[in-house]
Amino acid sequence: MYLRNNRYVALIVCIFLVSAGWLAIQAQEPRRNPEAQKLKNPEATNGESIEAGKKLYQRYCASCHGPTGKGDGGMALAGGTPADLTDDTWDYGSTDGEIFVAIRDGVSSDMLAYKDKLNEKQIWQLVNFIRSIGPKK
Numbered sequence: 001m002y003l004r005n006n007r008y009v010a011l012i013v014c015i016f017l018v019s020a021g022w023l024a025i026q027a028q029e030p031r032r033n034p035e036a037q038k039l040k041n042p043e044a045t046n047g048e049s050i051e052a053g054k055k056l057y058q059r060y061c062a063s064c065h066g067p068t069g070k071g072d073g074g075m076a077l078a079g080g081t082p083a084d085l086t087d088d089t090w091d092y093g094s095t096d097g098e099i100f101v102a103i104r105d106g107v108s109s110d111m112l113a114y115k116d117k118l119n120e121k122q123i124w125q126l127v128n129f130i131r132s133i134g135p136k137k
């Protein structure tokens with residue numbers, strides 16, 4: 001009985017350590033993506049591209065990220081909080097390439113990958129639109 005209790009305690013300690021490690025990794029923000037940083041945005045940042053991005057945004061993204069990108073769209077699939085795309089805080093990196101990869105590959109069970117719904121040109125247009133509503137540099 002004594003032995004069994006000890007094993008139980010050891011198991012609890014193990015679970016605790018694994019969770020603590022996981023949380024520590026999760027807390028390391030922002031998660032930079034060096035590969036994505038190398039991507040060059042091939043879409044010129046002009047009115048036409050931003051307008052195309054805006055249309056895509058309204059169709060695919062506004063339900064969660066809100067009509068103006070403040071993250072107040074109200075929808076979330078897995079209970080996450082949609083990111084405010086108008087602030088200068090980027091949890092997955094702030095370069096065009098990192099934002100592109102976050103949209104293309106997704107980052108969570110709320111923020112899903114869009115590579116099957118949108119082509120690369122459309123994702124770059126979204127990047128240009130998001131830039132246009134973000135803080136001016």
Ligand code: HEC
Nearest residue numbers: 060061064076077080081082083089090091092108110111
């Ligand atoms: C079902 C809700 C939902 C939809 C639809 C959605 N997102 Fe998200 N998005 C989220 C959530 C939640 C997060 C925060 C993820 C996290 O940090 O765990 C997020 C994060 C992001 C990020 C990362 C922001 C940062 O701080 O680094 C970008 C960029 C983004 N979304 C863009 C888009 C674009 C563009 C679309 C449309 C093509 C879109 N999202 C559609 C819920 C959504």
